[in-house]
Structure formats: C-alpha cells, structure tokens
Amino acid sequence: MNKRQSASRPKRPADCRRIAYALKKKLLIHDIAKHLDVSIATVSLVLNGKAKEKRISDGLAEKVLRYVEEVGYKPNQLAKSLRTGKTHVIGLVVEDIANPFFSAVAGLIEQKALARGYHIIYCSTNDDAAKTRDLLAVFQARHVDGYILALPAGVEEEVRALVRSGKPLVLFDRLLPGLLTNAVVLDGATGMYEATRHLLGQGFTTVALVTARASQLQMTARHQGYAQALREQGLPELVQEIAFPQTPGQILQQMEDFFAAHPACQAVIFATNYLGVYGLEALGRLGRRIPDEMAVVSFDDNDLFRLYSPPITVVAQPMEAIAEESISILLAALQGPGDGAPGRLVQLQLAPQLLVRGSSLRPTS
Amino acid sequence: MNKRQSASRPKRPADCRRIAYALKKKLLIHDIAKHLDVSIATVSLVLNGKAKEKRISDGLAEKVLRYVEEVGYKPNQLAKSLRTGKTHVIGLVVEDIANPFFSAVAGLIEQKALARGYHIIYCSTNDDAAKTRDLLAVFQARHVDGYILALPAGVEEEVRALVRSGKPLVLFDRLLPGLLTNAVVLDGATGMYEATRHLLGQGFTTVALVTARASQLQMTARHQGYAQALREQGLPELVQEIAFPQTPGQILQQMEDFFAAHPACQAVIFATNYLGVYGLEALGRLGRRIPDEMAVVSFDDNDLFRLYSPPITVVAQPMEAIAEESISILLAALQGPGDGAPGRLVQLQLAPQLLVRGSSLRPTS
DNA sequence: CTGAAAGCGCTTACAG
DNA sequence: CTGAAAGCGCTTACAG
CATH class of the missing domain: 3.40.50.2300 (Response regulator)
Incomplete structure (x- = not known):
C-alpha cells in the first residue's frame, strides 16, 4: 500500500524514498550511487561486469562491489528485465x-x-x-x-x-x-523392442502391451518397438489402450477386465510408469503371481519397481x-x-x- | 537482439514499432488504443476491470474486450508488475x-x-x-x-x-x-504416538525409530510422540538418527548396521518417506521378513508402501x-x-x- | 569516469 | 470518457 501511495503522490519522491529507507525497504541503485558519491551509471556498469570495458578503475569497481555486498543491495529484477528483455x-x-x-x-x-x-x-x-x-x-x-x-x-x-x-x-x-x-x-522404440525381445527370449509367446493415449508421439514409438519385435516372430499384438481422464478405480477396472479377458496372456509390458503402478495393483487384486502367472515389464524406473517383490524389470530412462x-x-x-x-x-x-x-x-x- | 537495437536507436521509436509489428512481435496497449481510436487509459481501465468505476460505457468496454480477445493482446507482465508492485x-x-x-x-x-x-x-x-x-x-x-x-x-x-x-x-x-x-x-507427535501405540498394542515391545536430522522441528515432534508412547509403557527408546548428506549406499549401510546391532528389535518406525524406502531396501537385503521378523510403519503414504508385499502401515499426511x-x-x-x-x-x-x-x-x- | 536523459510497457491520478 | 504525464527501477548510449 505504501507503494500505491507513493505512486499517487508523485510530487514528493524524495520524501517517499526517505520513508522507504526508514522502513528498511529496498535499497535502490540511486541510494548506492549517492552513498559512494559515484554516478548511477558507474554502479550499474560495475554490477553488470562492464567495468573493464568502460574503463572504470579496478579500485572503484571493487569499492562498489564491496559496498553492494555489505548492504545486500539486489537490483530489482522486474525493472532489469523490463529494460533488458531478459x-x-x-x-x-x-x-x-x-x-x-x-x-x-x-x-x-x-x-x-x-x-x-x-x-x-x-x-x-x-x-x-x-x-x-x-x-x-x-x-x-x-x-x-x-x-x-x-x-x-x-x-x-x-x-x-x-x-x-x-x-x-x-x-x-x-x-x-x-x-x-x-x-x-x-529412443522408446528401441527400448520397447528390446523389452519385448527379452520377454520373447524368456519363452513367453503371448505378450501384451498396455499403453496410454495414442496421440502422444512417444507412446506410438513405444508401440512400434513392441509391434516390430512381435512381427519378427510372426506373433500377434495384444494391445490395451487406457484412455484418460479416468478415476483410479476405472483404470484399475479396465486393467482387470483386460487381464480377465485374456487368460492366455503370459506377459505384459506397461508403456509408462503410472500404468505400471496401476498394473501391479490390478494384478495383485486378481491374485496373479509375478512372474509365474504373468511376467511384467514397465517403462520408467522408480522405488516401487526396484523394491517390489519380485523386483520389476524396467526400461529405464536416463533422467x-x-x-x-x-x-x-x-x-x-x-x-x-x-x-x-x-x-x-x-x-x-x-x-x-x-x-x-x-x-x-x-x-x- | 532486435530489442537491444531498438534501445540503441531511441530516435526512431515509431519505426521500431512498425518493424516490430511487421515481425508479428508483441502488441502493445498503444496499438490497441490506436486501432480502436480510444485512449490508452480507457483500454487499461477496461482491462483491469475498472470500467464501471470510471464510468466507461458498457458498449465501449465490450468493444475493447472483444478486440483484445480477437488479436490476443496480453499485457506485458513485467511492466505491469513493475508499476503495480504485484x-x-x-x-x-x-x-x-x-x-x-x-x-x-x-x-x-x-x-x-x-x-x-x-x-x-x-x-x-x-x-x-x-x-x-x-x-x-x-x-x-x-x-x-x-x-x-x-x-x-x-x-x-x-x-x-x-x-x-x-x-x-x-x-x-x-x-x-x-x-x-x-x-x-x-500433528506429527500425535501421528507418531498413535503409530507407536498401535505397534505396542500388537504386542511388539522393542520398537525402534529411524529418524532424520534432529534440527528439523517436525522430526522432533515425531520423536516426541514416539517417546511418549514408550514412556507410558515404561519401555526404553531405540533411536537411530540418519545424518545427511550421505550417499544411498552409506544410508543403506547405516540402516543394515543398526538392524544387525539390535537383533531383539521387533518393530521399526521410519520417520519420513525416504527413510521408509531405504529401510525396506535394507530389510530386504538382510532377508528380514515383514512383519514376522520385523514389523514396519512409515511416515507418509505412497505407491511403494501401498503396493508393497505386505502393504506397509503408514502415518499418512493429508496432502x-x-x-x-x-x-x-x-x-x-x-x-x-x-x-x-x-x-x-x-x-x-x-x-x-x-x-x-x-x-x-x-x-x- | 560523470550527468542527464531516454526508454522498457504498463497504471493511474489529474485536469479537462 | 480523453490526453498528457509521471512513475515503477533499472540499463545504456551520448556528450562531456
């Protein structure tokens, strides 16, 4: 409110400044210059590292820096930004x-x-x-x-x-x-390709992919990697897309329905970390043992996957x-x-x- | 860089503005006022919801709002903030x-x-x-x-x-x-008190607390709740403070050492979520079964605790x-x-x- | 090195 | 309603 008042009494800037100072309000570059008996330009140039360029003596530059440090002057970033555009x-x-x-x-x-x-x-x-x-x-x-x-x-x-x-x-x-x-x-395609190959290599032949909204490009890449690995072996895809937004309950239900509908499915890959978390919960509810009754791989690593029992195989991103x-x-x-x-x-x-x-x-x- | 150039040629503001416009640069309030043939003040007041207060006609206000919306004018927040202090x-x-x-x-x-x-x-x-x-x-x-x-x-x-x-x-x-x-x-003291009472009620008599740096006030509150519950039963405290900063490896080692040094300990409470995560990992390495060989409670809820096997009892915060x-x-x-x-x-x-x-x-x- | 000044893009009394 | 102006707190040529 002080600010607003000072704006409405433009006639007395000096007064306002004195009041501000008394209230331990922000120091201005003007105050620094005045106290050191140098020009505002000098203070500004020193502070912006242009002392050399503008041939300001080392002694003066140091004096300015020391005083600025001492009183803890910080330039108003709003003003600075407005002026410099940065x-x-x-x-x-x-x-x-x-x-x-x-x-x-x-x-x-x-x-x-x-x-x-x-x-x-x-x-x-x-x-x-x-x-x-x-x-x-x-x-x-x-x-x-x-x-x-x-x-x-x-x-x-x-x-x-x-x-x-x-x-x-x-x-x-x-x-x-x-x-x-x-x-x-x-390179999500390769990550997913390798994950799928890994599961196939373990002898699982029915490998499902649970993925998110297809409009995200990184999801289509992951899907492609999965599809390619299966295609190479002449195996069919089994894909469930989880559409958002949904409540956690709905997502879990959708996953449970999916697993229930595909009893032959031996392995599943979750295309992103939160799908993996929901997936583990859904499998837990269904009482499916991992990996005996369902092998699991998820994208993204986290504490849950690392410490789960059994620990979850993941395609980890280099964060x-x-x-x-x-x-x-x-x-x-x-x-x-x-x-x-x-x-x-x-x-x-x-x-x-x-x-x-x-x-x-x-x-x- | 355009900005900087315009700053260095203050003689030709009009030119710069025209160039800026041609480059589809930001619209200014001045441009809006000019196009609508009203004053800058009018535009500003309408935009700041002071049309009524300043008796600007509804028709004019609406015209301004419509045009601003149409061309997508957004006031420069830096300038606005510098002026208003907000x-x-x-x-x-x-x-x-x-x-x-x-x-x-x-x-x-x-x-x-x-x-x-x-x-x-x-x-x-x-x-x-x-x-x-x-x-x-x-x-x-x-x-x-x-x-x-x-x-x-x-x-x-x-x-x-x-x-x-x-x-x-x-x-x-x-x-x-x-x-x-x-x-x-x-109310961490009560939360911890209840958690400790719960463990004691289950018949565990040696309940340890693994806590973080004592200088954090919320940690001392949690410690107090734990201490009070034990004191009421005349039981001794068993506290391990994990000092930071440490590497994950060091923290795990410290936890393992602690559990190894106290074989009689039947239950442990972790005072914060990341300690709980490290704790589960340490117990896993030591091969301790939960809760048979060690009952566990942690502060803070998360996916890991919820889906862990067995699920981890927690003192959940209402986030x-x-x-x-x-x-x-x-x-x-x-x-x-x-x-x-x-x-x-x-x-x-x-x-x-x-x-x-x-x-x-x-x-x- | 200094001093005066413009300018960044707004908001807001003020006098009309 | 308008127009001119000050002011927010800086930076930066410019002339000395």
Missing part, C-alpha cells in the same frame, strides 16, 4: 509434476538451471491442450527467456508461433507431430542425461547467435536401459 | 521436489494457485541453509507476492526479515524455532488439505488488510491418518 527465467512444462519421472527430471533441471543463474517457472499440463495453450500464453506474458516442454498433442500451432517469436525452446519426452525444433527424447541435455541445449541457444538467426537445431535421441529383474524371468520349474 | 507469482520452497511428498503437495498447490490466477516459482533447498538464503534473496529480487516455505533450520533471521518486509508467507511441513508466522503443519490450506492462507493474506497491518496470523495443525496395513500386524501364528 528475465533469466525458464518456463518448464511437464505433464504432471506429481509423476515421479517428471518430478525427478524437474528437480535435476532446476538444480542445473540454478547453477547457471536461471530460475524455473513450472506448470503441469495434465495432457490437456486447452490448459497448455493458456500456460504458454501466461509464460509469454511473463517473458520467460526460454522453454523446456513436454506437451500434449494439439498445441502445434502455438509452438510454431513460439518458435517464430524467436524464443528458444527444447521439447523433451515427446515430439510434436510435424514440428522441427530442439528436442531431447528417448540425468535428459535434464542435462535439455538445459544445455536451451542455454546454448540463449547465449547463442541471437540476432533472430535460427541458430543450430539440436535433436537428441537418448538410449534407454533395459534393467532385467525378477518380474520377467521365466520360472525355472 | 507479480502474481508465489515462491514455493520445498526440501526436494523429487521427494513424492513434496512433489504431490507442489502439484496440488500449483493447481490451486493457477485457478486463482497465481503462478509458482519453486526451488529445492536440499535442507541446505546457505542455499536457502540465496533462494530467498532471489525470490525477493524477483518480487514474488508471497511465499510457501518448507525450510531448513538456520534461516530464522532471513525469514524474520521477510516477515518484517510485509510479504505474506506460510510455512508448511515444519515450523522454524522461535518464529511466529502463518503455518500449516502436521490435499496441506496444499489447500497453505494456498488459502497465503491468498487471504495477500488480499487481506494490506497497509502493512500485520493481519491475522493463522497456525494450522492438521491431523494425520494412521493407515494400518499388513506390515505392522502381529503374525497369528
């Missing part, structure tokens, strides 16, 4: 921050961004295109410097506009159909690498050519790792 | 976003904040006071409107300064010693309520009295829920 904020969009895969990657990205002086604003899309459109607009209005995005299908136009606007962005986890941008994705590459590519683009030049396009495909555990091994009976 | 951003500080408890609460807070027009900037402290000090300073420099904080010990002074600055804040998960602020915490109350209290303070008045202080203590599952039941042998 916010040092990165917009991170994930499907769901409560999903262990995304929260792990988000944590790593945050850590790496912070180490390079960038902050993260994040949002979950819940795979909802309309919500995502809003989010992207809000991020734009907040002038984030760049984007790291795992997007639902249906926002291609918005992303195209974003690219045209010149803001760097990196897609991760999934591409968008028909869109050529920086991206860090997993550290996903985070590191995403942020590196983005920051390279940010510090890169600039001048509206399109710059270098980087599309990375990382290799998943099949971690074979007890859940997928043929019982030696 | 950013509509909330700083969320958690111990570790990759911890399921925090990621779940963060997801809920994000969702609820968004529904009320606020965005979240978040950071993980990793329970590091120095890092946290930096984070708080950065959040201040970014002028967040308010804070939701789960803090490590050792930043009391900074928080006190924050409170004095008049920015609303809500602590959650844990209080800070000697600090009276808005807070949403769990939905934690998120809802935290954001509600903060927003109430934000829209509250203002004028630097301290306003109402809210300290909430929520009740945990003991979910009894197989891991803590005396085997009926």
